Amino acid sequence: MNEKDQHTDVLVIGAGMAGIEASLMLSKADRKVHLVERTSYTGGTAIKFEEVFSNMECSTCMVAPRQQELLQDKNINLLTLAEVEEVKGSFGKFTVKIHKKARYVDMQNCIGCNACFEPCPVSLKNEFEEGLSERKAIYVPCAGALPNVPMIDTDHCLRFKGKDKDCKACQEACMFEAIDFNQKDEQLELKVGAIVAATGFNIFDSKKAPQYGYGKVDDVYTAIEFERLYASNGPTEGNIVLKNGDAPRSAAIIHCVGRDKKGYCSSVCCMYSLKFNHYLKSKIPEIKISEFYTDLCIPGKSHQKFYEKMKETEVDMIRASEIEVAKQGKGIAVKFSNGNGKKSNLPVDMVILAPAIEPRDDASKLAKILGISIDEYGFFKEENPDVSSVVTSKPGVFIAGCSQGAKNIQDSVSQASASVGKVLSLSK
Amino acid sequence: MERKIGVYICECGPNIAEKVDIDKVIDAVSSIDGVVVAEKYKLLCSADGKKFLEEQIKKQGLTHLVISACSPKDHEKTFMEVCENAGINPYLFQLANIREQCAWITEDKDEATKKAIRLTKAAIKRVRYHASLEKKEIDSNPDVLVIGGGIAGIEASLQLVSPDRKIYLVEKTSSLGGLITNYEKTFPSMEPGSSIIKQKIQDLNNDENIKIFTDSEVEETIGFFGNFEVKVKKITDVEEAAEFDVGAVVLATGSTLFDPKKAPQYGYGKFDDVLTSLEFEKMNLSGGISLKNGKPPKSAAIIHCVGRNEKGYCSEICCMYSLKFVRYLKDKIPNIKVSNFYSDLCIPGKSHQKFYEQTKGNNVDFVRSSDVEVTKKGDKLDINYKNETGSKNNIPVDMVILAPAIEPTSDAPKLAEITSISQGDGGFFSEEHEKINPVSTSTEGVYIAGGAQGPKDIPKTIIQAEAAAGKILSSLIPGRKIEPEVKTSQISESLCIGCKLCLSVCSYGSITFDEAKKISVVNEVICRGCGNCVAACPSGAASVKHFTFNQLYQELMEAVQ
């Protein structure tokens, strides 16, 4: 590659596990990184977990030091509340237009004391907590979010919605003059040499598989909702409770929710479903747990060991099909067919669903902007699946993590490292 | 030299000012011996605050700095930079956390103030005993040793090589390519295996910056990140050896198959026409699938999970390649009946389920089974098994293909020793962190990739090879000096009695034994300052810079007054 006139900066889209790894590695190589993150915080989905398999390490303890490194790294220009609008050019000479929403809080002055939350008169469901608790119009998504600087949700803030143009309750509560209603959204233009897209995933909307009762039957939770219930910084401070406030005496974990519709195995659900055993047993030692699965997918040198250990917690592993979840009396009944074809009915207090991992809603839009293709499942498409899965058909644009396909943290991080490897070896 | 300690207490807005009586703290510490100034400031980490500190340091001629403010995780780095800019050694500084540890944990202002006073005094006491520490810089060699000439090693080499970075690729067999050279096709695209590897091998051979050693083994790698001395010997001619220096090592030595003879119920080695997957691949590649008697098989059984119980893990790729085998068989012998005997179908990966759906079909059975046994019945092989409901069954077949577990190569222990890394689950090389650092090891500068790290398919292997290359490309840059850890351990020559307890507990291999003096010696470049040696040493000969006994003792004693 011709070294003259090449931009050496790199654009990383998405500040989850893959994006963080890519950014830190690039910075180490003395490259300037523009890390564009759609939300107000870093860490992606991983910071919603309390613990990760298979060593059951505290997830935030694993991620926080990297987030800190990221925030203090002089080579990394973290742009939160930002999205990529346009990409022009080619490998070594991209021009990228970024739309950065105003946070309305000065990131230099704010020290994260949270004093501005209390006086805010607006309360609504917190999306980060999957709607299980509330937040204000000025908020951080959870305790410990980094950067520890709140944002104003202009869709609900009385001032910005025009409902109370004089409301400045938050600004008055701030001792650091950090709240600035005059901030404006920005249009930024960046010149970069390469792009790494690590925008993560969504989970399958379980309402689309109505047989599982999600949204109809109380106490049917998705995996992420359950992670938040167990999280010590979550809506119940880590107490696993039913809607009525009682602790469940029994739980069913249902694998492969949406697998038929999506047409692929999401790779991580068997493992985290086993992890959930530990979650449940550690808070409610006498709870009875049943796992409903079709094929146990636990590849990897350390994963079967994890399974054996979880089995010791006395979980019922039930290979089942035709699963239906319905209300039964005060609780729930899980109907299923087991291997013999025999139909059964298991009453439980709580159901946890393991929904398929799918691409983000805006994946195809971003793919168009980047000039790359998406595959038949909607994930970013690698050019040649037999070789490097981070290389797209557009030179200079690399993909990593779950944006390329469902995978666990180890593989997401590996792909991020591989993307950086590609960037560094192809451009000096 | 006279000590002039400056103490600055941050108000942190209302955070500390409202919860701690800062003036009381200032009163309590102003008259301590050595303290020449004790003041408060609104927000020390702000641009103004940093400027203020720098000016103060110069104006007051301070030799040591103590700040009582927030957590070191937040701003220790910030204030250390302030010290450097103002001309004092950044290690002659101590940060006392009176926010997270005082102001933010109690509403009782009295309690908070008392504790803040203790913490500040403790920091002042400690900082007295601090020593200036200097950053070190050493030259580094950007070249890389890649051990293993399979797809991982080849990919890593091609990714890494450049005019200012030489690659030394050591392969123990006489040719490059590894296991892929045996595969007619690879899943899920079913493209020829050779298409992946042929061009790459050519590129490798043509690159003048890559030196390839075939029929060779690595004898030793001595040194540390940026500075390894390598010795390579030819297996067939031990006299022929090569010595060279590199900065990093990539272990891409692949894997091998579990020996099915150790699971005699499968009849391997006893009956004809019972093959391992690799034997079947080779047979398929050579042109014809046939039985020992020369005839093509009319039926075949593929048995998954051979050796899985013995090894204790799922080898990830066997279900997929078993499906590939179904296709091989159907391509070459369209009417053949194939039965797959499996326990759980493991097909993660976005295109893998589709591959499975498209492999199912006429005369292709998937039998979920357990207790599978291969016996001989007449001139046919007989598969005895228990099906899902637990009832016994049997199917006669002409040919049996076993999918054995994937295990580390037999030289893995030797390689682990040579490179000072450990073997973990399954005997595969241990990564530094299962989730966030899968290709690094606990020895800085040694990376692992591909089958050597754990069973995986070709795309994942390539990713790990590229990841290892990425790690090296970002941290071992030609011309760039390496800054090793400053706060390292040191062992007193006069106190060390040579019991080697420290050596045994050092996870990084940074302690060596000087046979002449009979004492342990720390290599400050490799040492990461973890302190294991300090804990293990009974005589206190080992201590970590910036965490010496005195520093910790004085801080603690003052804090618990």
Next chain:
Amino acid sequence: MSKPEDSLKSKGAVISAKTGAKESIIDFLKKAMDKGVFDAVLISMRVPAGDSFAYVLIKDKSLLKDAFPLPPVMSVQGAKAVSSVTRLGKGNMKIAAVMRPCETRATVELAKLGQTNLENITLISIDCPGVLPISDFTGEPNKSMKLFDDAAKKWDDKIMRPVCQICDKSSMVAGDVHIGIHGAKKDTFFIISNSQKGNDVLDKLDITLKENIDSWNAKVKNISEEKQKKRKKTLKDLKSEVGGLDNLLDTFSQCINCHNCMKVCPICYCRVCYFDSDKVKHPPEDYLQRAKNKGSIRFLPDTTLFQTGRMLHMSLSCVSCGACEDVCPVSIPVAQIFSMIADETQGLFDYVSGRDLKESLPLLAYKEEELHEVEDAND
């Protein structure tokens, strides 16, 4: 207690002891030197003044006649003597070191700690009747010698040191070769091999190990069980005397911080003991502050810290040899206390100090599953 190479100890050799046990052992050693199997012997000898014993490295085999394999006192702990010879290297002489089981075990521990090189040393242990308190002996050496001889012949331990009275490892086979007196027919003793080196040495001396040693095993088991009963009771009483913070402080209140116990302990190998180093020497302000905080401070300070700290450092290797108690000027039962604790700490790891040179020190042996009694306390 699992032992390595157990098959070695089902058979032994029988050696004639017509001239008396001591003389026969010396004879055996002399023959070994004659044949060149050993170049020198490290063994106890009575000092010229007659009132004590010392370890002597004998090169001139004619001096062997004055050797005293099992003296009535433990003056220098044998392991210290061996360690002094080969701390800095293996030397070029083949040496036989004849000592008690506890001294042999301590030597094995020191070898694990890099403080002695056993390559050219053959460790020979003997069934031990115990020893007298040193102070008892030095007062009236000749009378004590006779008392000891009589008691030893009957294996009666009433006059031996308290820690010897509760020793259940007085016949433990450690090292390379063991001389078994128990259960041997009149005028004979057993020779038992414990290692390949032991085998080789006996081989060179044309001693074949084909005799049945069941009678030795039985008698040793018998004695060990009796001692264990006594040990259990004694230590139970001791625990109630010494256990708990108040009792502990009282027990060690007599300690004058002379560090004699540390100095004679074979396991205390540090060049400068932690508790003699600068780390325990504080500026005057520290002491004055402590006096201010508590009202007063005793000098020399930190005696309990010294005792418990030393315990922490050496307990996993402690062989209960009792050298420490012999030299305590204020008669604290240190050996009994440390021995009691050693049982517990070594028990946590199923470790017995000195039984196997190849067995790793508990501190360095990583087992994925261990210490559940501590780990799972709150689960």
